[in-house]
Amino acid sequence: MLKHKSLLWIWLVIISGYNCAAQRTGRETISLNDQWEFQKPDAQIEKIILPHTWNDKDVLDDVPGYYRGVGVYKRKLKLDDSVKERAVFLVFNGVAQESEVFINGKSAGKHIGSYTKFIVPISAFLNYKEDLVEVRVNNRFNEDIPPLTADFTFFGGIYRNVSLLITSPIHFSQKENGSSGIFITTPAVSALSASVRVNSVVENSSSFDKKIKIINSIYNANGGQVTSGSSTISLIRGEKKSIVQDIKSIKNPSLWSPKNPYLYRVVTKIVDVKTSEVIDQVSNPLGFRWFRFDANEGFFLNGESMKLMGASRHQDYDNLGNATPDALQIKDVELLKAMGGNFLRVAHYPQDPLILEACDRLGILASVEIPVVNTITESEAFTNNCLNMQTEMIAQNFNHPSVVIWAYMNEILLRLKFSNDKPRQQIYFDHVRELAQKLDSLTRKLDPSRYTLLINHGAWDIYNKVGLTKIPMIVGWNLYSGWYSGAPEDFAKFLDKHHKELPNTPFMVTEYGADADPRIRTNQPVRFDKSVEYALKFHQVYLNAMLSRPFVAGGMAWNLADFNSETREETMPHINNKGLLTIARQPKDTYFLYQGYLLQKPYLKIASSQWKERTALADSGKLLSMQNIQVATNLKSAELYLNGKSLGVKEALDHIIEWKVPFADGINQIRVVSGDQSDQADIHFQLQPFQFSDQIPFKDMNVLLGAKRYYIDNQTHEIWMPDQIYKKGSWGYVGGEPFKGTNNRISYGSDKNILGTENDPVYQTQQVGIKQFKFDVPDGEYDISLHFAELVGGETKEALAYNLDNNHKTEAVENRVFSVSINETPFMENINLAEDFGYTRAVQKKTRITVTSGKGITIDFNAIEGKPILNAIQLKKVY
Structure with a gap:
């Protein structure tokens, strides 16, 4: 009985907690994420819980485009009479992208922009019985609202948390661009002392004048009060007033840094002078640090040189879109910290408040930017929306010690308008420069304590010509030499070029990366094969170049994790695969590489452990196959063991040690050791016979035509393996050549979305002009599957802007008709893939045959018109 009474008492404390807090601080914040109804036009009503987006599924299907339009959210709100004399607000952390809030059918407020918080006062609209909240949201294309175009998806919906805020009529102002109404700076900081300035904006929405006291108290990380200051003012009814307080001479402050992210708290109170009642109270983080950027020596924090290394982040998650739960958002910052990173580029837009809170707590420096991406609209409305977004971003994130940079443009000359009208194009360039100057000037005015950043892609001449490298305090470069254009070696040349030609301008590498589809592996990495192995080599080159040059302030890998980009096709349609993590936040080999470069403690990891399912031919009749194993480390050397037997000690080169490992059929245990560091992995290997007469029993085989990669x-x-030219006693193709794309960027297979399959890489390479495919298998029963897709022709789509070498040649569409026979028996007659099935459509044809008299299997491709093709083939022994 006593136990039940105790539980009842605890429950009463919990449910009465808001009322207790209201009496003590005059402020309540209550989550409103539940009990919503959602409806699109002409669709059924859905009961949903926030965060929510209506684009979590349609951005992943094979139908081009996704719903961009209106969605309506409704919820009932019950507030009793005790709230009538108080101020009530709805707080929206993120709604994409145009929103209007109605209370009981009356418009209470509007907001433009997907990525910043907004607060709607609703007291005047409430009946305090049962009120109806309705939010009309629209993510349509609007030429006056950035972003206009981008390599990410513009998810619609109320995709961040919503809360109800109840305050006293005298409160910290909720009209300060979505901020807390309190702005904290540290005018002077050293290892010996620090000062704090707090600007508090208070508002009296009551019917009475009031004499109040503003008290600012600073607490250390242990909760002990360090110092405080107060000011007494008279606030007349309807008045809003700013009160600035200086708190000086904080001795020997604990400095905030990535190694020691020491956080103080500033608790700001409004106190009724007459009753000593706390009317309102807000807490903000405080970190003491000072920093500077230098064009020759890079970045300095608290007087010490520091290379800023980390990644950029997008906010979406696997199958959730932008409606990502709090815990998963925080996990991203934790994963960056665990990687050894000390910097987060919050790109390409302000993100959930939890992100910068985590950066403060974990010691991650950050930049934040507004979504002015690729292009602008030359209208007053567009300019005003940009300026408002910048103002909101700065106000809402002003008090985070992690933030050292405000940014405002990304690759704005990537899509050059008016290319056929040079005088008109010059006017456009002038407007771009004018907007950049307005944003930069605004930023310096709103926050003189931080740096400004404008981010360009690697077109050096055009950005200098337009003047965009002269405006910001720091220039950012998004560089993809060796991916979208050029070779990896060109990257270092670009860094040196900036330092030589803009010697007084600090700069950072704000993006770099290469696609790494975690399902694609290879022992022969080449550009555009989308293999993890090519990406690993790519990042080594970039990391070496940046870390060896003091004048490079830092580098942000693109991206921390894979993210949704609906317009992309490629090996994993609608996903940008440049992440160091998958979109489900599973690490790739590249993530382990960064740990090898950046972690300060001993580190040893089998990077290739992610490639745990393998297949390959045995070597020349042996019962083994030599395959690469790569180990990421910051140690000098390590020793590798295969099933307990040493394969020798090797030294690291660019934080990778590589062994050729003789894999046998079945489970192979890999173990690497260096001192007291070790790691191990089990690799399941399916060994294919070098010749079918070998001792290795044949079970099945999946072969990609025109490819040198595994899938x-x-x-x-x-597990799909690369093809080979036919060898007697073995298998392979006869005749033809690998398919090549129709633009300079895609030199490896096709980058088109293959319809009707999740296994696009199976169909994106092919052998063109193939004559035969042969398997010299012994007698028996076999299943054969042939895979086709017509890669040439179909709908002409816009060349995506990020494909910098995307110079399309006209596709030589031919009328392709051919027949297929197996062991001289007709199997498919007069196939016209485009006409019969459609362009870029996965086609699989399966049959079972009996092999007798030692004939093996011969598949003939007989041309009728054009060249026969084969994309992939499977063979499975039945018995």
Whole structure:
């Protein structure tokens, strides 16, 4: 009985907590994420919980485009009479992208922009019985609202948390661009002392004048009060007033840094002078640090040189879109910290408040930017929306010690308008420069304590010509030499060029990366194969170049995690695969590489452990196959063991040690050791016979035509291997050549979305002009599957802007008709893939045959018109 009474007492404390807090501080914040109804036009009503987006599924299907339009959210709100004399607000952390809030059918407020908080006062609209909240949201294309175009998806919906805020009529102003109404700076900081300035904006919405006291108290990380200051003022009814307080001579402050992210708290109170009642109270983080950027020596924090290394982040998550739960958002910052990173580029837009809170707490420096991406609209409305977004971003994130940079443009000359009208194009360039100057000037005015950043892609001449490298305090470069254009070696040349030609301008590498589809592996990495192995080599080159040049302030890998980009096709349609983590936040080899470069403690990891399902031919009749194993480390050397047997000690080169490992059929245990550091992995290897007469029993084989890469189907765990020219006693193709794309950027297969399959890489390469495919298998029963897709022709789509070498040649569409026979028996007659099935459509044809008299299997491709093709083939022994 006593136990039940105790539980009842605890429950009463919990449910009465808001009332107790209201009496003590005059402020309540209550989550409103539940009990919403959602409806699109002409669709059924759905009961949903926030965060929510209506684009979590349609951005992943094979139908081009996704819903961009209106969505309506409704919720009932019950507030009793005790709230009538107080101020009530709805707080929206993120709604994409145009929103209007109605209370009981009357408009209470509007907001433009997907990525910043807004606060709507609703007291005047409430009946305090049962009120109806309705939010009309629209993520349509609007030429006056950035972003206009971008390599990410513009998810619609109320995709961040919503809360109800109840305050006293005298409160910290909720009209300060979505901020807390309190702005904290540290005018002077050293290891010996620090000062704090607090600007508090208070508002009296009551019917009475009031004499109040503003008290600012600073607490250390242990909760002990360090110092405080107060000011007494008279606030007349309807008045809003700013009160600035200086708190000086904080002795020997604990400095905030990535190694020691020491946080103080500033608790700001409004106190009724007559009754000593706390009317309102807000807490903000405080970190003491000072910093500077130098064009020759890079970045300094608290007087010490520091290379800023980390990644950029997008906010969406696997199958959730932008409606990402709090815990998963915080996890991203934790993963960056665990990688050894000390910097987060919050790109390409302000993100959930939790992100910078985590950066403060974990010691991650940060930049934040507004979504002015690729292009602008030359209108007053567009300019005003940009300026308002910048103002909101700065106001809402002003008090985070992690933030050292405000940014405002990204690759704004990537899509050059008016290319056929040079005088008109010059006017456009002038407007771009004018907007950049307005944003930069505004930023310096609103926050003189931080740096400004404008981010360009690697077109050096045009950004200098337009003047965009002269405006910001720091220039950012998004560089993809060796991916979208050029070779990896060109990257270092670009860094040196900036330092030589803009010697007084600090700069950072704000993006760099290469696609790394975690399902694609290879022992022969080449540009555009989308393999993890090519990305690993790419990042080594970039990391070496940045870390060896003091004048490079820092580098941000693009991206921390894969993210949704609906317009992309490629090996994983609608996903940008440049992340160091997958979109589900599973680490790739590249993430382990960064740990090898950046972690300060001993580190040893089998990077290739992610490639745990493998297949390959045995070597020349042996019962083994030599394959690469790569180990990421910050140690000098390590020793590798295969099934307990040493394969020798090797030294690291660019934080990678590589062994050729003789894999046998079945489970192979890999273990690497260096001192007291070790790691191990089990690799399941399916050994294919070098010749079918070898001792290795044949079970099945999946072969990609026109490819030198492996592909792992995560659902079926089928492993696809590269093709080979036919060898007697073995298998392979006869005749033809690998398919090549129709633009300079894609030199490896096709980058088109293959319809009707999740296994696009199976169909994105092919052998063109193939004559035969042969398997010299012994007698028996076999299943054969042939895979086709017509890669040439179909709908002409806009060349995506980020493909810098995307110079399309006209596709030579031919009328392709051919027949297929197996062991001289007709199997498919007069196939016209485009006409019969459609362009870029996955086609699979399966049959079972009996092999007798030692004939093996010969598949003939007989041309009728054009050249026959084969994309992939599977062979499975039945018995």
